[in-house]
Amino acid sequence: MASAVQTHESVAAADAHAAHAHIDHDTNTGISNTKLGMWLFLASECLLFGGLITTYLLYKHPLEGPTPKQIFDIPFTSTSSFVLLMSSLTMVLAVSAIERGDHQRLRIWLGATALLGATFISGQIYEFTAFVREGLGFTTSRFSSAFYTLTGFHGVHVTVGIIMLVSLVLLSLRGKLPEHRSETVEIIGLYWHFVDVVWIFIFAVVYLIP
Amino acid sequence: MAIIEAPPTEQLALTGTVESDYKPAGVFTRPKSGGTGWKSWLTTVDHKKIGIMYGATALVFLLIGGFEAILIRVQLWSPRGTLLSANAYNQVFTMHGTTMVFLVVMPIGAAFANYLMPLQIGARDVAYPRINAYSYWMFLFGGLLLNSSWLLGGGADGGWFNYAPNNGVLYSPSHGIDFWNMGLFITGIASLAGAVNLIVTVLNMRAPGMSLMRMPVFTWMTLVTQFLLLFAIPVLTVAQVLLMMDRLFDANFFNVAKGANPLLWEHLFWIFGHPEVYLMILPAFGLVSDMLPVFSRKPIFGYPFIVFSGVAIGFMGWGVWAHHMFVSGIGPISVTAFSLTTMFIAVPTGVKILNWTATMWGGKLRFTTPMLFSIGLVTMFTIGGLSGVTHSVAPADTQQTDTYYIVAHFHYVLFGGAFFGFIGGFYFYWPKVFGYMLNEKLGKYNFWLMLLGFNLTFAPMHILGLQGMSRRIYTYDAGYGFDLWNKVATIGAFILASSVFLFIFNIFYSRAKAKSLPPVGPDPWDARTIEWMIPSPVPEYNFDPIPTVTRVDDFWYRKYGETKDGKLVRIAATEDVVQQRSDGKHIHLPSPSYWPLVAAFGMPIIGYGLIFNLWLCLIGGIIVVGGLFGWALEPPDDPDAAHADHDPVAHGSDDGSAAEGDTVGVTEKEVEPVG
Structure with a gap:
């Protein structure tokens, strides 16, 4: 470019x-091809999560097993949500770092973003195991199936994002991420922000709305 | 881009820092470009080769799906047919529908989109050539996985829409529906990647002067189609994920005992499914809109109307899905609303039919084979469209649901519509793609045979349906008045099959004959759009130079002008305005790559793994991840590719640099990791 x-x-x-x-x-x-492509892909992802969120809304009241109200630990999930949202901030800082040509900061902020994402995923794994221990298995009720599928899908998206961020750090360490390719970081940033925004919806719909 | 187009100093600097870091040895070497053997097809990223592979694969699947159709018709030849058991019949009609929709009509649309669209907009290739190759391989592997179910315990048996809860393990204990699910996941990824790719290509890579409202109608319809795919495929994917979770991991999405609502499947499926039928028909509409003006020697009547009616169909196609569900108990308000939207969507379709008719009106018609198929589409689709409007009358629809009337309707729109358009498109574009004409005489026989067979097969189904014959029932008793029309339909099916074989025969016959004929020129039909100004078959680099477009049907107006009273006069000989074949040495094209094939190959293994043994998923996953990393780390281009004359002096002076502006940008941008 x-x-x-x-x-x-x-x-x-x-x-x-x-x-x-x-x-x-x-x-x-x-708009560059890659960036336009990412926007289109994210538009498509909206329908994917839209379908899963709709399914959850349809099935959120179980006929048996634990109910959402009994099982959700709102303060815990709020904290991990906060961690995930903060990772958008570090992502922005990473993009701004590479645009300035500051490769050291770029790696720090990319690493921080990946770390915050990983913290969120650890929180999700902890939450899932805790729920299973309290009797909410994947097959327990229509609510449990919908809940694990929706949040699990989001978790997979975050994980893919973490893999891309770590790949960027490694590329940068080997000197293969020069300034003129800063758009790569920006585009992966788009994906990352999207995953964050989706979580805002999921968090509101699944955890906050009774 | 930077590597090639940058000023000399920067170029040197970049060569020092970036290029030398790539050690293009061993596993990350790119295959040589310009090969011709079978290997060149495995590694190609050329949109034309990929388009041809899409078409060829779809024709093979057409034979499979057609064979299944013949089995159905033979079973229904007489009451109490014994060729197929009830169980086998379920599998055969399910796989027939699934194959024809996902592995024949959609990929033929993709074949035309891949081959033609970049030519129509004057591009070197699509935006992401390797993702394009990946799409094809995913489609192929998905189709093979789906059809491998025949050898591994039987095909899917729930109908192509696989309604819940009938698609659950309880009612369909074989792995057929799992194969259906995995196969369509994989072809879905192919469609999605293709959609992103082609939309970006249309929006970003048009030739100078090719504004959106100067694009050929087929390119417009491709754009609409790909947007439909972009938004429809994820909805199907959601439905399939839920089904997979239910069938393989005991989830409760369609488990009525746990309070699930099977109607969820119907909604999700048809929110995908109705845009799906439009995305099957719109490419054919586009082809016909490009063929009719050529053979009427008139511009398309009301170009903006035909474009915007296509766009309107694309939007309205999202608001009619529940007309598939009038008998599912969705309530009077919903039924009324969807009845109205269904009536409204007939309006833009009617606009198109009016425009096609008006295009022919007063034109100097030439009844070539492509023209016959185009007129065939207009008439047959109109019949199918009208029977479609009868579905919007909900009380009538209640009677028609799940009868042969529905079968008749959707075959009139998909066979009489989409498929007629595609066969016409094959005849029309064959010389451009392969450099020889298909025999016109055989072609006309082909058309009349197909028209006869088609109407004999599907017209009686209207009557059968109104008489009350149910679809998806493997036999019927004598004495209901079904015997005669079933016999007619079966005879028609055999005529239809022979017309398809005649088409295939024509391919080989014309190819053999072509050796003794003079080579076909760039413009055998006296056509209108810019893909006809390049040599046939199309050289690897497409255009040299990239033309500047000044209006719709640009090529036509390079040949013809108009006098003051609107008379057509030739202003230039065709030979003078077409492009000559150049050696293309100075044009930089994207290099072939192994990695799309590798990355795609892992997916069916994951699919089998989910069905049979989760350890296979690990192997497949490793192949996919390895493939993607190989892909991402691959050097942007084959360093040995023929572009030695890249000294900056030669740069601004010839047309090749314009080309490089496009393609190098493509390849360089395309190396980003794709997740």
């Missing part, structure tokens, strides 16, 4: 009938 202007000039100069050539960027929209 560093040389978008250069491309433009060569395209314009190259085209014999350039009267109507009006490429102001290296893509028609001005």
Whole structure:
């Protein structure tokens, strides 16, 4: 992307009938292919989580076994939610670091983001084991199936995000993440923020709304 | 992008810091580009080769799905047929529907989209060539996994929509539905990746001057179709996840004993399923909208209307799903609402039919094979569309539900609509793709045979349905008045099958004949859109140079002008405005890659693992993750690829650099990890 202007000039100069050539960027929209692709993917993910959240809403009152009210530990989950939301802040700091060319800070903030994400996942694993111990197995009731599937799906998304963040740190350590590829960090940041935003919905719908 | 297009100093700097870090040896070497053997097909990232592979694979699945259709028709030839047991019949019609929808019609749409759309917008390739290859391999493996169920205990048996709770282990204890589930997960990922890829391509990679409202209609319909896929596939995935959890891990999503509501499946399935039927038909609509003007020698009537009616169908397609569920007890308000939306969606469809008719009106019609198939689509789809409108009348629909009337309706829209358009598209684009024409005489026989067989097969089903014959029942008793029309339908099915074989015969016959004929030029049909100004078959680099587009049907207006009183006059000979084949050495194309194949290969193993033994998932998972990492770490391009003349001086001076602007950008951006 560093040389978008250069491309433009060569395209314009190259085209014999350039009267109507009006490429102001290296893509028609001005958004890079990768970033546009990520936006589209996230749009699609909205429907995925939308479907799962709808299913949960339909099934949130179990006929047997523990009810949501009995089992949820709101202060605990609020804390882990706070941790996850803070990881969006560190993600923003990471993007801003690479845009400044500060690779040391980039790695610190990416690592912090991954760590906060991992903390959230540990919290989720702890929560799941605690629920199972209290008698809420995956097959116990319609509520339990819907709950574990929805939050588990979100957990898998966070885990994939952590893997991508760690990969970025490793790439950066090996010098393969120069400034002109800062958009890679930004795009993975998009994914990460999306996963956070989805959690806000899930947390509100599953834990807070009675 | 930076590597190639940057000013010389930066280029050197980058070569020092980035490029030398890649040790393109061993496992991360990219295969050489420009090969021709079977290996070049395994590693290709060329949208044209991938398009051809989509089409060829879909034709093979068509034969499988068609064979299943013949089995159904033979079973129903007479009362108390004995060819298939009830159980086998369930599997055969389920797999027939699933195969035809997911492995034939959708992939043929994908084949045209892959091959044509980049040509129609003047692009070098799609936005992510390797993800494109990945999509194809996922589709292939998903289809193979789905059909491998025949060898591993029997196919799915719940109908193509697999209603709950009939799809539960209790009522379908074999692994058939698990195969269905896993196969469609995998083809779903293929569709989703393809959707992202093609949308980005249309939005980002158009040639200079190719604004959205100058795009050929097929490209527009591809855009709408891919948006439908983008939003419909995840809904199906949710339904499938719930089903998988129920069947394999004893969850309670459709377990009525635990208070589950089986209607959830119906809603999720049809929220996917109705956009699905539009995304099957819209590519064919696009093809016809490009073919009719060519053979009428008139521009498409009301280009903005035909575009926006397609977009309107795309939006409204989301609001009609419950008309599949009028008898499921969703209540009078819902029934009324969905009746109304269903009536409304006939409006944009009617606009299209009007536009096609008006395009032909007063035109100099040439009744070539593609034209015949196009007219076939317009007429047959109209019949199917009208019987569709009868479904919106809820009281009538209550009588028609689950009868052969429904079967007749959706075959008129999907076979008479989508498939006629596709076969017409095959005849139309065959010379562009393979460099020889399909025999016109055989083609016309093919059309009339198919039209006859099609109507003999499916028209009687309207009557059978109104007489009360249920679909998905493996036999019927004598004395209900079903005998005659079932016999007619079965005869029709055999005629239909012979027309498909005639098409396949025509391919090989014309290929053999073509050797003694002069090579077909770039523009055999006197066509209108820019894909016809490049040599046939299309060179690997597509355009050289990339044309600048000034209006709809740009190529046509390079050949023809209009006098003051609107008369068409030729202003340039076709030979003068088409592009000549160049050696393409100065054009930088994305390099082939092994990794899409590797990453896709792990998925069916995970699928089998979920069904049979979870340890297989580990093996499959390792292959997938390894494939993705190999993919991400692969050098952006084959360093040995032929672009030695990259000195900055040669750069701004020739058209090749415009090309590089596109493609190098593609490959460089595409190396990001894809999760």
